[in-house]
Amino acid sequence: MDGHVEHKNTSLEEVSFMSLTDCLQSSLLMDYNLLEKVFKFPPYSSPFQPVTPSNMGHTVNNPHLNLSSNSPMVSSSSNEADPKENPNDNKSDRMEEDIEGDQHGVGECSKLVKKEGKKKGEKKEREARVAFMTKSEIDHLEDGYRWRKYGQKAVKNSAFPRSYYRCTTQKCNVKKRVERSFHDPSIVITTYEGKHNHPIPSTLRGTVTAEHLLGHRGGGSSFLHSSPRHHQDLLMVKHPPANYQPVVSMSYEQGHVINSYNNNNYQPGVDYGLLQDIVPSMFLKHES
DNA sequence: CGTATTTGACCCGCGC
DNA sequence: GCGCGGGTCAAATACG
Numbered sequence: 001m002d003g004h005v006e007h008k009n010t011s012l013e014e015v016s017f018m019s020l021t022d023c024l025q026s027s028l029l030m031d032y033n034l035l036e037k038v039f040k041f042p043p044y045s046s047p048f049q050p051v052t053p054s055n056m057g058h059t060v061n062n063p064h065l066n067l068s069s070n071s072p073m074v075s076s077s078s079n080e081a082d083p084k085e086n087p088n089d090n091k092s093d094r095m096e097e098d099i100e101g102d103q104h105g106v107g108e109c110s111k112l113v114k115k116e117g118k119k120k121g122e123k124k125e126r127e128a129r130v131a132f133m134t135k136s137e138i139d140h141l142e143d144g145y146r147w148r149k150y151g152q153k154a155v156k157n158s159a160f161p162r163s164y165y166r167c168t169t170q171k172c173n174v175k176k177r178v179e180r181s182f183h184d185p186s187i188v189i190t191t192y193e194g195k196h197n198h199p200i201p202s203t204l205r206g207t208v209t210a211e212h213l214l215g216h217r218g219g220g221s222s223f224l225h226s227s228p229r230h231h232q233d234l235l236m237v238k239h240p241p242a243n244y245q246p247v248v249s250m251s252y253e254q255g256h257v258i259n260s261y262n263n264n265n266y267q268p269g270v271d272y273g274l275l276q277d278i279v280p281s282m283f284l285k286h287e288s
Numbered sequence: 289c290g291t292a293t294t295t296g297a298c299c300c301g302c303g304c
Numbered sequence: 305g306c307g308c309g310g311g312t313c314a315a316a317t318a319c320g
Contacts, residue, residue: 149293151312164311168292177311294317300310 131191139163139178139188144200147176158182169198 134141140163147165155162160180167174174194181187 148291150314152294153310153312156309162310290320292317292319295315296313297315298311298313300312301308302310303308304306 131189134188134190136186136188139180140165141178141188141190145169145174145196155179155182160185167196169196172196172198 140147146168148168149163149165151164152161153164158179159182162177162179165176165178167176172194174192174196176193177191179189181189
């Protein structure tokens with residue numbers, strides 16, 4: 001539906017946003033360099049900004065960004081998810097996945113099968129995606145779901161590899177890619193693809209519980225200052241609006257969610273649907 | 289021993 | 305058609 005993208009904006013924010021959106025929506029391959037460009041990492045700034053207690057656990061701000069102090073580090077993109085959304089994708093078997101997902105790589109045995117399943121000329125629909133940029137020492141953020149790593153690849157023009165994860169829950173097709181920003185190694189870029197069709201696992205290595213996810217934000221973000229180590233801040237921005245703003249941020253400690261909160265509380269008129277679908281754990285909390 | 293990760297091989301789309 | 309880069313598979317390995 002909204003495949004259409006306007007390109008006539010002139011403000012930095014809008015141009016940036018649209019570029020990213022365009023990137024996310026139209027490109028089969030996510031161009032992370034573009035993603036970073038979109039967020040305007042200045043080429044002249046040192047790419048190796050050390051993570052210090054002072055800048056860790058805080059909103060990532062790029063002074064060169066022409067954005068508000070709560071610069072959004074994240075963008076989401078709903079790709080007008082599959083019309084059919086294959087809810088039936090009982091991919092307990094990999095072969096099936098290959099057939100249905102027909103763009104996947106293949107192992108020796110599946111290579112035969114895959115060709116038949118493919119209808120030529122039919123482009124693979126992309127699942128909804130959300131990309132996050134998170135300032136963190138930890139690559140793989142705990143988000144309440146369980147993931148199994150299924151691949152890792154070196155990324156061109158980046159010193160850091162990209163990791164590929166798949167939700168371990170059967171029938172759940174959600175994937176996740178994680179890589180570190182080449183321009184700022186303290187930043188982790190996480191991209192979710194697809195929507196979970198199941199609740200958050202109750203037992204997650206016994207570490208992240210609903211309470212963790214809900215967080216206990218009593219006094220603003222004071223907790224940010226209390227235990228600086230292994231902190232991560234995450235910001236999200238809602239998809240298309242002309243003026244995007246930070247929506248939700250989370251904090252992690254030692255790989256686990258210790259808090260989540262909204263910077264400005266829920267914004268009226270902002271559609272959280274996609275984000276909520278994809279990373280519901282970020283929306284769990286909320287004073288009712 | 290069951291489960292998760294690593295890693296080289298392979299496939300695919302795209303640009304030249 | 306070929307090469308490149310991204311994405312995935314799956315056997316081997318590591319780990320609890």
